[in-house]
Amino acid sequence: MFGRLLLVILLSLPMARAWADLPETTRAVIQELFPAATVIEDKLPDFPVYPVYQLQQLLGYAYVSTDFTRIQGFAGKPITMMIGLDTRGRFTGVKVLHHHEPVFLHGLGEEPLTEFVNQYQGNALTDQIIVQASGGSGRNRQGDQVYFDGVSKATVSVLIINDTVLSSALKVARNKLDGFTQAAPTRARQDMYRPLTWPQMLEQGYVQQASISPADVESQIGRPLALYPEDMEPEAGAPFSQLYFAYLNSPMVGRNLLGDDGYRALQARFGENDKVMLVMSRGRYTAVAPDFVPGSSPLRLGARQGQLAVELRDLHWLQGMTTPIADGAPAMATMNLFRMGGNAGYNPGAEIAFHLDVSLPRNHLVVDNARFEIPVHFPEDLFETVEADNGQPARAPVWVGLWQERWWQISLTVMALTLLTVFFARQKSLTRHPALIRRFRWGFLAFTLFFLGFYAQGQLSVVNIYTLFLALWDGFSLDVFLLDPIIFILWSYTFVTLFIWGRGVFCGWLCPFGALQEMVSWLGQKLGLRQIRVPEHWHRQLILLKYPILLGLVGTAFYSLTLAEQLAEVEPFKTSITLYFTRYWPFVAYALALLAAGLFIHKFYCRYLCPLGAGLAVLGRFRIFSWLERVKRCGQPCQHCKNECGINAIRKDGRIDYDECIQCLECVVILRDQTQCVDAIVRNKQQQKQARILATDAATT
Template identity: 70%
Template sequence: MPGRLVLLVACLLVLPPVQAELSDSRRALIQELFPSATVIEDKLPEFPVYPVYQLQELLGYAYESIDHSRLQGFAGKPVSLLIGLDTRGRFTGVKVLNHHEPVFLHGLGEEPLFAFVDQYEGRSLKEQIIVSTSNSSRSGRSADGNVVHFDGVSKATVSVLIINDTVLSSALKVARTKLGGFAQSAPTRAKPDFYEPLSWQQLVDRGYIGHWQITANTVESALGRPLADYPQSVEPPPGEPFAELFFGYINSPMVGRNLFGDEGYERLMQRLDDNAQVLVLMSRGAFPHVSGDFVPGSSPDRVGLAQNNLAVEMRDLNLLDQSLDFRAEGMPSFEASHLFRVGGNAGFNPGAEATLKLNVELARNHLVVDRATLGFPVKFNSDLFEAVERAPDPGASRQPVWVGLWQERWWQITLLVLGLTVLTVFFARQKTLSRNPALVHRFRWGFLLFTLLFIGFYAQGQLSVVNIYTLFLAIWDGFSLDVFLLDPVIFILWTYTFITLFIWGRGLFCGWLCPFGALQEMAAWLGEKLKFRQITVSERWHRRLILLKYPILVGLVGTAFYSLTIAEKLAEVEPFKTSITLFFVRSWPFVLYAVGLLLIGMFIHKFYCRYLCPLGAGLAVLGRLRLFSWLDRVELCGNPCQHCKNECGINAIRKDGRIDYDECIQCLECVVILKDEDQCVDKRLRNKQRAKQPVILATDAAAVSS
């Protein structure tokens, strides 16, 4: 018997693994992606795709995105998609197999997610797909015939950008491996030491700077009618070009150093990451390469770049200013000049031929618009480049998703950092500023409004316990900072909160930076103004109830390791998503729960924060590591004076006068009382003693003289 067991094990080790058959459910989904398919083969062992045929004709391939791209989603787990790609590089459709994006699972619902991925059907890898992150809808093909704008999903910007990157990056891997016409050319890079001082005209004559001149006749032939038929003033003067474009590869020192000078070129390279590839584009004439309403930092609509049948992403770096300007000798003036970062998912090979496209869109009237796309070969002088021995990973030169998000939200980041700076200065000088109670109260209410309206409702900066177990899961599965950088506002708030936990404890966030906490504060104020009876929880029950949030925290984190799906559902104990993220626009049980907590808070001050909040529990645990105890106490505090305790709305002061920093929200009310000559019993007694002292001295003096 032991010999047979050994033989069986040996056979299992020697025999090749049996390929899993395609399940009926997966086959049905692939059939939806390729309705005319008659044969769907099992996943190929050498490259994970499902070949799809109509009789003997190959229609394309279906594949699961996680086999080719494992970009983590907002919850720290990749979104699993089933994608269909035909033999010409067009998407036949995208199906969502599995995901853990909280805003879709337990917020907006999955319909917006399905509507977003439906936009890929019929689109091609030869098009540049841009997901709109603004509220304005620009869905569909733009004027250039090459750039396609997808409608994003409000309040789910990060999730849909991750999905878009997953779809495009995985599709490119499949196309380059399985589809003809998408193969990459031999890789090249700019020679780092190839340079000599040259004038502008020498750069152009030697082919280091490309030149494309477009005549009016060329445009009229493409449009099929004379430019005089268009009310726009785009008809150039006789003998002048319709558009004249110059372009160069800035990474080459021969181009960059001659255009910007040594110092300017060095400053520019220092501002870019190692993988950035930059193309300069300059134009003059009646039709420059960007329109009048072009937004700096965005992708241009009038010009596009293609290489190996793939659209190459172009995004304005918005770096040309007084500190970085052109210095080439004899350089003419231009109507428009921009530095574009090029590459994206498709990458860019500077030494290989590409195609620069100019997209002309002219309106005959308010109803009829004529469009034409003109192309020009981009082939720089080969002396600028050298071969690269090993082909680089196409994703290595791609700008991470989070970089674009930080660039797009720069003003929100600036305002948030400014607000946090003001708050830090205020807290650092709290002992001095608290001598003016009116100032403290006005500042507190002003900052709470800033937290609720800007940080919460607008910037969606509500921290959550979901962020805590996402961190633990990321550490467990392999930590990547990129996941946390996807939302700049959340990242900055978490970084600031983590640092201040060791200085002031949990109270700085819970009392000042939590949007739902600010909403509760306002609900409590409204309850008092409406003269609702304020319920004081007895000390005995208060001490028991404040412990409730800790098992809730442990349960949520523990469940996340067992099932992230279950943990996401249990995280609805937090009303943040309903109230702050979705503005109470949600199914009635969630709205009833969130509104109910606010109503309770009108009778019991900050009921949810004190007794139920798992996020507050997690911060309280870390807050015990704080280095300072900023809130002063005096000898009479708690013995016998209970004034601060009675005024503390969340009962974070014990009867003996000690501050319970695990519960304190740093509202500074007790600090104001201690500094107030009329409220603090200790100061009142001292003032009385000082007032009596002259009388005593006078009495003693009179007694001595007598």
């Protein structure tokens, strides 16, 4: 009895010391991650992790994510998490300690964020974790790919979280866990090349090949191929599937397979950190399915190096190419370039295990599956050893994957902006066609609201302005602004056009909430609601309100980013455009009230309250040109354009107030319309009168 009591006392001593050294809040969070823990040691002095024990048995390690990686979030600040990793590389849980993601703080709430990070519990670092923008969570049939249910309105934030969790866990695993050590990193030698034929490349191992016979498939599946509804049985003696692998970063391989011009184009297109694998296949069952989506990861083909999954991402670059350049190369059924990497990285000089997953449907309900492992190890003479970077592979920034994933949205946005630029550049000739101008404007406003706004989430915000100021204050990093490609493209375009046309290009054409207000105003007129015209004196005072609002928000951001994000709710953009009015009722009521005001006062919010418009107006004063034409009679005495200007951006003396103008071009249309412009009407009457006088004089003589 005494011996047992002594044992309990001795075991409790280190536990008591460990609890005493830890802050209570930190201890409580780690205890949640490791419920069975009896001992939590203080952070190690040489490596910032907290060892966690159950009595004398090491359970794993807890750590704060920002001690290992500081990937900046959407608001320009990192997302801080406590992460638990057991001794086998499995996540025991993830807890968010602190973040500044506006969509969670003042939009969706914390619940979707908590639900997302809870998906890590029980999954392993050795899995390939794929975040889906929509759809449920789960594993693939083979169990090595895990699909997380993302948050559709917070895609950027959850991808940053995933990258932070995986990259930090990889550093901990490679330093503290068995089986995760990394072989000496290598890179392709750039001084090695000689012309080779296809047979020579196969013989010397520069192209690795694998052949899967019909007998191999039938042996694993246990059924003859002839019994499947689809014709999966190849001709006699032909392989079921034949695959070829080649590492194109090596000039020896790339130049022989793509030719000199193709290899130079490859180098120009992709960065030096991009590791590119050419995968070719032929036979009845190819490496990628016929319905494979270019730019995505293949479902049939996967890879692991050591214990870690290697991500394969199609580069969508070899369109139309079916045969390598090397003499004697056969025609291929598929040829794909894959970027090799992910959080685990890829070491080209070390062996990698590819696997081909074969799925054969018996009918629409039953599918037979088999997996074939394909070890690939290229000759050592292709590579040279490089200095390791603390065991962490060079990785592409988070934004690179985001841009690749949204390539078609980017392409459509760029085309739309190009069209808008041409339209504005040719406005002098196009404004002679009023019907064309109005159709184009309403069509573009619909595109702005429904595609740029509701679909692509391209609503610029005053938050972006003080994020820029904070980034300049704390140390500028372009990566923060590249996280959302649509926002980045729109900001870049807006910034350039501010110095050409002023703020009106964005406020009048590219702001989704502005487009929504235009449509609400049109609806109010069609319903016959009386349109209120704010008296000139009050209008000139009210348009100044948005400037102190802007100044207050920017100043508050330097004092407290959290408070500034809360005050930024003066913008109804998040409620209306980002969250589709699905939000706590006071926010919805506020946004609807602003739109309701717009039924009676044209673009009420834009004119008097918008801090983003104020910021753009300040920069727009440095525009190079004043494109909107005025003539002598504008304002002296003609007031037609002023009376027709819904936003009241024309002064009584005829001058355009570019700080308020939204570049709708209605005044230019009037100026070029011979039946509307008073100056044109007077000139025509004078010409007619002069013509009558001349005719009379001619008749009398």
